[in-house]
Each structure stands twice: as structure tokens, then as C-alpha cells.
Amino acid sequence: MASHGIRDRVAIVGMGCTPFGEHWDKGVDDLVLESSTDAVKSAGITVDDVDAFWLGTMGSGISGLTLSRPLHLDYRPVSRLENMCATGSEAFRNACYAVASGAYDVVMAVGVEKLKDTNFSGLAMTPPPSDGTQVEMTAPAMFSLLAPAYAEKYGVDEGQMKDVLTHIAWKNHHNGALNPRAQFRREVSKDAIACSPLIAGPLGIFDCSGVSDGSAAAVIVRSEDAERLTDNPLYVKALSFVAGPASGPIDPAYDYTTFEEVVRSATDAYQQAGVQNPRQELALAEVHDCFTPTELVLMEDLGFSERGTAWQEVLDGTFDLDGELPVNPDGGLKSFGHPIGASGLRMLFECWLQLRHEAPAERQIDTDKTLGLTHNLGGAPGECVSFVSIVGTRVT
């Protein structure tokens, strides 16, 4: 399979990101208006300068009209995309390709989701008509399968495993407490996390990401145009997207300790970007911490830790804000909630801030590294889609 990538051919020149949370007083129209106007403002252009749009949302609207109507766009192409929880990343990926192809000069990727109007706990999808044989498992239940499988395979006892998952939640809440855009802006003690009511398997409520509304947007141009718009564009080094064969739940060989889709998309992305050692080369990683065991497994699937060692490195603080490789320095899904279409672009927004040294001082990563990674996942262990991007401040 050929995957050539578009390293350094396009760059982000402007971004916007709304606060994530319970926006009882704002609708989808308000959220996309805020993120997209912030994004063009940050690029020093107007919406009229944008040639084409990619809108990512899972359930907050259908068709490009979801964006063109509230902005009253003047007869522009607007694609509306859905790729489960990787929807926002998918909007970004396709927008980048459009610029790289030369079809357009200036494009925008917008992600949005309004979950708090559903009145449900957690995420809810409207499935297509079916024969009724699909098992109704909630997302926390599906991802909870990772924890005992990982513990069993690597000889981690129940108490240690609980400590590992608790540390991940504690770390992300700690980071989120420093972020004014996060849904949850308070530190949570490890005791409170460990003792929270059980939702599925060993996962308590604090092992699960929240439910929130939000929107984020990025303006993308060809790299040669980028310097004209900003002094410090964020070059797109790699974009990799993988849809798995969905064989895990029906293949006896699958052991619920890894996402092969993530391994494949990460490998592809590192190859595109020329990254040899992600742990050493990345300034930060924004990963899909939908549930705490997901983040644990991702540390290995993304190549940050050797197999069977991530649990110890989590406990050692390797991925803390002041650790060797800060993971989810903005607070992650854990602090932001997961407005599906917006999350992938929200991750990029943190790279935008951190790599340009524009993050608030209390969580700015002190580093001269120039690369950031975002990882976005949709589906469940054994059957998912995975996206990995690498962005950086220098053309290489």
C-alpha cells in the first residue's frame, strides 16, 4: 500500500476553539460561528477569503448547509463528514488534501458537536435499521475490556491497574484545571477518582470522558502561501487514517490489549513525517483518552513505550505535563468532554498553542522540540478507525 503523505506542503495559519462545556445558551449555529470566525481572525483573513469548507459532525447536522446556513456562506463548497469519534480529524485531513491538490488556495476545517441537547448519559448514536442482533454495549463497556486484558497479559495486579488508570485521569484533570477552555477546570484527587461510582467493568465515572458541546476550526493554505499570512505557521507533516477490518470482536486471535488500527496509522504517520523516535522527537502528544485504559494502551500503540511497560511509565509520570513526553497537556477528552466532531480539531488547537509557545505560562511546555502529534480514535477495541497527524513549526 502506497502512502506518500503531503509533508510540509500545507500549513495551518489560523485556528479557533470555543470553550468546551455545557453551552445551554448556545446552539450548533453559535458554536460554528464562533470557532470559524476566531479561526479566520487568527489567520488575518475573512470568511470571504476561504474557498472551501470541510465540516465534521457526527449528529449535530446533516449536509454542508449545517455550516453554510448559519454563516450565510456565498455559494462555497462545503463537505460534511462523519467518521465516528475521529470526525473532526477527518474534516481536517480532507481539507488539507484539497489545498495540497491545488484545487483551492484557502480552506477551512470545522468540527462541531452539540451533545448536551440529547438528554443522554454518554454518547448515543442513531443506528440504521437492522435485524436487531447487534449487542447493545455502551462505549465505556466496550473500552473497559482493555483493562483486565492488559493487566492479565502483563501481570499487573488489580490494585496496580487501578492506580495506573487513576493516574491517567488525575493527570488529565490536573492539566485541564490549567486550561480556561476545558469543561472541567478543577483538579480531582486520586482518592475521588479511585472511589467514583462504577460505570462499566473496573471503570468508574472518572475513568470516562465527559459529555460536552464545542467547536474548533483551522484555516489551511499551501506552505508557500503560509508565510505571507503568519510568522509561525504550523506545517502538516503527516496525516494518516486507517479503518480496520473490524475483525477483533469475531477473531479469536485478538486479545484486547492493542488497537492495530492505531499501530498502522502511527507507523504510516511517522514514515510520512520522517520521525524515527516519536518519544524523543515529539514536544507533545494529544491522544484520544475517551476512557483511561484507552490512553494506557495508546502509549504503546503509538510507540511511546515498549509493550507491557506503559503502565509503569504512567505511574512514573513520563506522560505528565512536566514529564519526558507530555500527553494531553490541554486536559484531553477527560477535561474537555468529547463533542465528537470537534475533538480532533481541539487536539490540533493545543499543538497550535504549544508549538508556537502561545499556551498560558502555567501549562506551556518548556521545550525546543518542534513536533506535535494528535491521535483520534472512533469505534471500539478490535473494530475502529484511527487517525494520527504530526504537525511542526519547521519545514524539514
Place this chain on the structure above:
Amino acid sequence: MAGIIAYGAYVPYFRLQRAAIAEALGVPAAPGERAVAAYDEDATSMGVEAARIALRGLDPSVELSSACFATSAPPYLDKTNCTAIHAALDLADSAAAYDMVGSVRSGAGALRAGLESGPPTLVVLSDVRSGRAGGADESGSGDAAAAFVCGEGTEVAPVLAELICWASATDEFLDRWREPGTDHSEGWEERFAEHAYAPLGEQAFTDALKEAGVGLDAVDRLMVTGPQPRAVRQFLKRSGAKPEAIVDDLSATVGCSGTAHAGLLLASVLDVAEPDELVAVVVLADGADVALFRVTEAVLGRRATPTVADQIDSGCNDLSYASFLTWRGALVREPVRRPDPVRPSAPPALRTEDWKFAFIGSRCTECGARNLPPARVCVNCRAIDAMEEEPLADVDATVRTFTLDRLAPSLNPPVVAAVLDFDGGGRYQCELTDVDAGSVAIGDRVEMTFRRVSTVEGVHNYFWKARPKRQD
């Protein structure tokens, strides 16, 4: 020689102690317990389970000409319920499926029709019984199913119990009735029932013995059932039958399972009866039906597994009254804040009928891998359209991993979702049922069971779940 070629019975896993009802309602306690269909069972699904036991090990040369389903609790009206049983058992398209539903007596009628029909016929009797809270119907009744393959018998599928004769008596009187759409029966006072049934039972029983040319002493086992306990007791008393011949009516362990009960008692007798025994079944329901059977040598090699007694012994004895009421819809509980299940859609359910109803997966003819659900592209080798049918309903599995889902809507939370590895290959993720959520462990052995997963907008979603293996 017409008779029973194969039989099976099903007693659901859960038991409600009658003392639990009494404690909750502050009324005097009756002794014993009753069997309770789980939150995911109905007359159809229990009928499938009984029929699976009956058909297990039956010689494949037996071609069923029809299946007949009797219940007083049909999940559907207008639509034939027996077609779901037919589909779950993967019966031949050429076999017909009929319902005889509504009254308790339809159970006796279905069995008689099967025995007298000539070509092999599957008779499925199943019932979900209850009544108003605190009443005798609620505590005295039970849920169960029984199934029989009736026919002339062949060398490889001989008759286990030969029908000697069937006698009936019928009259019109108002001892018990239920308006369609309501979930409890009304009845005239029991002394009236006693009065009305006495001559009918006596007449039918006398006629049967006469036709068989035997005296009362020749009856080795006598089972009597009907929805009026007082009339049943009176019949037994007046019959003059020897006490050792009177069969335990399972009122202390199962309760009276209405339409299914004569079949359940007959199955319990076939589990233990010796060749040449004369067995009498008496049903007192809107008249009287008396059937006399002679047990044959063949019963020794064709007893059902598990037996009725095995199933009674292996149940869960501590179902709470609150759960019972919840499962029956009498206690409306606060749901989780999650979307309601959606109803199955008719065209996809027809397209995947073999999978949905009979749990038939596929096996790749290129690499041999099992595919669940059946697929056109092999999960293992990606060969396209190189599949043959692979029935999996009777294949056991091992729990590879599992989780307790406390967020998913259920009448019996938490939902236990498990990843199953089937003996001989193949993996599937499904729900566990009839299980203590706290005791599930990786490595547990499970078997498949046919269940009603949900009911939405009047549509019952039937599919398979796994339950802890009852015995190896």
C-alpha cells in the same frame, strides 16, 4: 403405533419464593416457590428451549410435517408465534407452523392433534402465568415449557410412550376467564369449579379406562392438572388412585404452568418411568381430557437431558419480588438516561433469518475459519463467497473476557457482556443471561440460549444470548 418419539421440558432459571411475596405484601406465606420466566423470556423463547431439548439427538430421518404451539400468553396476536420457534429450530420450510393459543386447554388440544396427526409433528406447550399481586394465581402459578415429537415411530426413532387412548368431556361454564389485553384472570368461586369439573373429569377418566380395557389399578402414574387447584384435588381424592401412583404436580417447585403444565408433568414422568408402565394424564380445563400412554423400552435410551428434576435443582432461588414485578411490567422503575432500544427492522431480519433465529454462522471452505455472523468475506483469509452454513446454537463456548455494563438499559442491570470463543473456533461478543453478575469469570463455560432481547413498539426482538453451561 402413534405416540411420543421425543420430548423435552424447560424450567426457567429463576425461582420466586412464595415467602418473598408474603413478606413484601404483609400477607400469610404459602410454602414453596414458583418458576419465573426471566426478563428476556416469553412463551415463544421458552418453547424454543424446550423444543431444542426434545430435538437433541433425534434421528435426522424424522421429517416433521408441522409444528404446533400452544400458550395462554402468546407474544403476538394475528401473527403466528410458532414461526419464530420454527425458525429458531431451523425446521424445513416444508414443515408448517401453527398456533393454538388463548386458553389453557389449547395445550391438551395441541398434544392430542399432534398424536393423532399421523406424520411426525412437533408440539410445543409453553406458558407465562401470573395474577394480581398477592393473589393465589400469582404465587401458585409458574412459567415453563414442554415439547414433544409425536408420530408413528420408526426403527431409528421409536415411540417412547404409546398413546393408548384419549377421552374428553366438554361443557360450557364460567369458572375462569381473562379479557384480551389484561394480564390477570378472573374466576368464579372455587367451589363452583369443583362442582362443574367433577362429572366431566369422572366421565372422561372412566371412558379412557374403559377404552383401554384396564382398571384403575393398572395406572402406574397419574398426573392431574388444571387452573383450578381445588377441582384437581377433588379429582385425585375421588379417583381412588393408589397414592404411590400420584405424580408430584410440581406445585411446590414450579407452580402450575397453565397450558404447559400437563406437558411438563408428562416430561417429568418420562424422565423416570420404566418400560411398560401405564401413564395417565388428566387435564381439567373447560372440560376434561384424559390420555393414557404405555411407556416402551425405547424410553431407556431416549430420556431428555437435562431432566425436569435437574432443571428444578439448578435454578436461582432468591429472585426478589421487586425484580419479579419489574420484569412483569407491574413495577415501573426509573430507567438509565440512555436511548431506548430500537425495534428490529423487518427486511433485514428476514435477510438474516438463519443467523438471527437459528444462530447459524458460516464456515470458510478455503481456510475453515468460522465466521459469526455469517459473512461473504472470510474474516481470516478474505476469500469471497466461499462459505457454507455453520450451525452454532448447540456449540458451547468459553468466556474470553467480559464486562459489566451499568450504563446500558436493562430490566436486570448490570448487563453482562462477554467475548465468547466457541469450541472448535469462532468468536462472538454477546450478552450473558441467567447469571449472577458478581460471579462471572474469564474461562467460564457457556451455552447458547434463545431469548427475547427487547420489545419495542410491539415488536419482539428475538436473538441468542449465552448462559452458564448447565451440565457437561
